[in-house]
Amino acid sequence: MTNLSQLSQAIQNAPQWHFSEQFQNDNEIKIVPLKDQALGAEVYGLDARKAQSGATIFKLKQALAEHLILIFKQQSLDDLQFLAFSSYFGAIFRPSADNPVLGSALDTGTPPDVVPVSNAVGQGDYTGNGELSPHADHQWTPTPSFGSLLYAVELPKLGGKTSWYNTIKAYDALDEQTKQHIEHLQLITYNPFVRAQSNNGQQNYAINTPYYRYKDQPILGHAYPHPLVRTHPESGRKALWLNTRSEVELVNYDDQKGSDLVAQLREHILKPEFKYEHHWQVGDIVFWDNQATLHSREPFPADQRRLLKRVSLAGGRPF
Structure with a gap:
């Protein structure tokens, strides 16, 4: 389990830019947008084990804000190297103990810095092998993560592909009347892990989970209203801040009309023109902007092993 002291160790052990033999030349790095896809770009020439310059990190951050996912191929990292590379882009996401997320420990309530997204490692297998519906990570917390990096270590022979959805394009494609109607609506996303704890110990939080909370139903966990239409803090573009399956509620809105509106928007988000499907290869790192995308599996x-490692980065309050 990676903890704060290991993050410190990761930074201490990381190659330093002033050692030229370990320094990545930013002129070697090329960013190529994915052809005919709703989002995404591939990054060529980058070795995530090396020290990165300010110019490189700035270039990558700009590219992430534009393309929403970045794909780094043929990487070979241990956990500390992966953590050190991820920390160039922001602080590690650490939720409060009363807001459980994927990998939260029973004793402390907080997740490891490097979370195994796996069915393969025994203790710490958090996601099994089933389908995961399109969602944004940590949407039920007061300050959701701004992004995550997912690194492929072991892959099954069949299945397990991950898809990302561009919720900026989904918002842009709405008609003007709908845009005006939803512009100032607030949405609560209820914590699916609290729901799972109430499902008689069922680990699959999709079991018995309503898609909309009516006002006569009990509230499980904390409720944090966030904008249904979120503004990207760097690009200023607007995005739909809505997942496709977990329990949600529109604030100060009629129950049935709210349920119908959310269902219509969810159906809209899932249109194929907003989707990119990633076919994993061992050594891939996919870095995505959690503020303007959904992802699914x-x-x-x-009976087939799948092990990916995830690092999530701290974000701010949605606006």
Whole structure:
């Protein structure tokens, strides 16, 4: 389990830019947008084990804000190297103990810095092998993560592909009347892990989870209103801040009309023109902007191993 002292160790052990033999030349790095895709770009020439210059990190941050996902191929990292590379882009996401997320420890309530997204490692297998519906990470917390990096270590022979959805394009494609109607609406996303704890110990938080909370239903966990239409803090573009499956509620809105509106927007987000499907290869790192995308996973056979490592980065309050 990676903890704060290991993050300090990761930074201490990381190559320093003033050692020229370990320094990445930013002129070697090329960013190529994915052709005919709703989002995404591939990054060529970068070795995530090396020290990165300010110019490189600035270039990558600009590219992430524009393309929403960045794909780094053929990387070979241990956990500390992965953590050190991720920390160039922001502080590590650490939720409060009363807001459980993927990987939260039973004793402390907080997750490891490097979370195994896996069915393969025994203790710490958090996601199994089933389908994961399109969602934004940590949407039920007061300050959701701004982004995550996911690193492929072991892959199944069949299935397990991850898809990302561009919720900026989804918002832009709405008609003007709908845009005006939803502009100032506030949405509460209820914590699916609290819901799972109430499902008689079921680990699959999709079991018995309503898609909309009516006002006569009990509230499970904390409720943090966030804008339904979120503004990207760097680009200023607007995005739909809505996942496709977990329990939500529009603030000060009629129950049935709210449920119908959310269902219509969810159906809209899932249109194929907003989607990119990633076919994983060992050594891939995918870095995505959690503020303007959803991501999902297709199922894979239970007898096949899949191990990816995830680092999530701290964000601010949505606006």
